[in-house]
Amino acid sequence: MVEKRTPITVEEALKRVLANQKNGGMEYVDISAAYGRVLAKGLIADHDVPSFDRSPYDGFAIRSVDTEKAAADNPISFNVVGHIGAGSVFQQTLREKEAVRIMTGAAIPKGADAVIMLEDTETIDNDKINIKQQMKHHQNISFQGEDVKKGSLLVSKGKVINPGIIALLATFGYKQVPVSKKPVIGVLATGSELLEVDQELEEGKIRNSNAYMIMSQIERSGAVAKYYGQFSDQLNVCIAQMEKAMKDVDYIITTGGVSVGDFDLLPEIYDHFDARVLFNKIKMRPGSVTTVAQLNDQLLFGLSGNPSACYVGFELFVKPVIDRFICRDKVGMNKEKATLSTEFPKPNLFDRFIRGKYEFRGGQLVVAPSGKDKSNMVHSLADANCLINLPGRPNGYSLGEEVDIYLLDNHW
Numbered sequence: 001m002v003e004k005r006t007p008i009t010v011e012e013a014l015k016r017v018l019a020n021q022k023n024g025g026m027e028y029v030d031i032s033a034a035y036g037r038v039l040a041k042g043l044i045a046d047h048d049v050p051s052f053d054r055s056p057y058d059g060f061a062i063r064s065v066d067t068e069k070a071a072a073d074n075p076i077s078f079n080v081v082g083h084i085g086a087g088s089v090f091q092q093t094l095r096e097k098e099a100v101r102i103m104t105g106a107a108i109p110k111g112a113d114a115v116i117m118l119e120d121t122e123t124i125d126n127d128k129i130n131i132k133q134q135m136k137h138h139q140n141i142s143f144q145g146e147d148v149k150k151g152s153l154l155v156s157k158g159k160v161i162n163p164g165i166i167a168l169l170a171t172f173g174y175k176q177v178p179v180s181k182k183p184v185i186g187v188l189a190t191g192s193e194l195l196e197v198d199q200e201l202e203e204g205k206i207r208n209s210n211a212y213m214i215m216s217q218i219e220r221s222g223a224v225a226k227y228y229g230q231f232s233d234q235l236n237v238c239i240a241q242m243e244k245a246m247k248d249v250d251y252i253i254t255t256g257g258v259s260v261g262d263f264d265l266l267p268e269i270y271d272h273f274d275a276r277v278l279f280n281k282i283k284m285r286p287g288s289v290t291t292v293a294q295l296n297d298q299l300l301f302g303l304s305g306n307p308s309a310c311y312v313g314f315e316l317f318v319k320p321v322i323d324r325f326i327c328r329d330k331v332g333m334n335k336e337k338a339t340l341s342t343e344f345p346k347p348n349l350f351d352r353f354i355r356g357k358y359e360f361r362g363g364q365l366v367v368a369p370s371g372k373d374k375s376n377m378v379h380s381l382a383d384a385n386c387l388i389n390l391p392g393r394p395n396g397y398s399l400g401e402e403v404d405i406y407l408l409d410n411h412w
């Protein structure tokens with residue numbers, strides 16, 4: 001007798017998965033390796049930026065009061081008493097009608113309260129310039145702390161480190177950056193039909209694409225993939241491999257063998273380990289067979305063998321667990337609204353997650369499937385930049401309807 005499974009909603013499945021997850025703690029990495037990692041601590045500015053008043057232009061630092069009477073027909077002559085580039089400091093205090101030639105980024109000399117740009121001055125000789133315009137108090141000065149104030153929050157915990165955050169970390173001297181530890185996720189593929197990537201095709205066989213796809217999804221989500229190979233549908237071999245994987249990873253993903261077929265071994269494997277099955281059927285397409293079992297603090301994700309179903313199962317259920325493990329400030333894919341540029345007349349009572357491609361048209365986000373929509377198809381995955389969520393309903397969807405899309409490559 002084939003087991004009759006009870007399907008649950010996507011929301012309920014996610015709730016069960018997230019109720020059983022762990023957090024990996026923190027480690028320090030060199031700033032050169034911090035891009036793409038998740039910041040494990042909120043960072044507070046321990047100094048102002050800039051930490052001194054500085055010049056935003058190449059020009060002359062002056063006292064604005066000395067230009068009060070300056071005009072096109074009344075040039076005021078200034079003595080050039082110094083010349084400083086960025087990194088140097090003029091040690092004296094500027095006096096009446098004195099100017100210091102100053103380059104962008106250099107500290108404003110004491111006594112000066114304005115900078116006039118080189119091109120707005122007239123050079124008389126090396127030591128003399130004329131100024132023919134009035135300058136205001138504080139004109140052209142980058143003030144201490146105008147960028148970042150000491151004591152303010154620089155970046156909050158849980159942010160994925162982007163190049164801008166890297167710039168902040170360097171500005172504040174973080175050679176070592178506190179980041180969340182990445183979970184290690186074991187990947188196993190099952191199925192007697194599977195060939196290795198470098199094998200010639202044979203009648204009835206296919207190359208194992210899912211394992212490599214999953215490993216890149218793991219990496220994209222900020223975790224570490226560990227491959228345990230592909231196995232024919234032999235229960236003992238699969239059990240031995242799973243046992244090996246369990247010893248050194250945080251989570252395990254298998255692909256294939258979770259349905260009700262004669263060679264679908266995963267249910268027996270969960271039984272063997274006495275793992276608690278959280279669910280084995282979800283009200284969604286593709287990926288309705290997605291199964292998750294819990295064993296101690298490990299989750300065993302049984303993703304479908306069908307490539308598109310496997311892909312969707314990962315993004316919906318594995319990615320959020322990774323996000324929680326690494327304490328990312330957002331859990332799961334980013335969601336947007338988009339307008340359908342095609343119709344979906346097919347009724348479906350299960351929620352659908354269609355591989356889609358969104359783009360901006362006339363300032364509006366529009367979306368269409370990125371290829372054929374069948375769970376055993378692989379081609380539509382290559383062009384997909386989102387999943388189009390069509391909640392189940394009897395009358396399908398029309399062109400122009402607004403729908404939710406989940407972004408696949410924008411994890412910031």
Ligand SMILES: Nc1nc2c(c(=O)[nH]1)N[C@H]1C(S)=C(S)[C@@H](COP(=O)(O)OP(=O)(O)OC[C@H]3O[C@@H](n4cnc5c(N)ncnc54)[C@H](O)[C@@H]3O)O[C@H]1N2
Pocket residue numbers: 189190191193194206207208209210211255256257258259260261264286287288289303304305306307309375376
């Ligand atoms: N009687 C029923 N049959 C099926 C049901 C069902 O409810 N009752 N569900 C169908 C659905 S929906 C799906 S999805 C599949 C899922 O099956 P499995 O997850 O057990 O996967 P397999 O049977 O092992 O493989 C399915 C399909 O995918 C190919 N495959 C497997 N592994 C890989 C891989 N690593 N790389 C690429 N392709 C792979 C495999 O050859 C099969 O074609 O079950 C339906 N059947």
Ligand code: MOO
Pocket residue numbers: 284285286287288289290304306308309375376
């Ligand atoms: O689980 Mo299947 O992917 O619904 O096609």
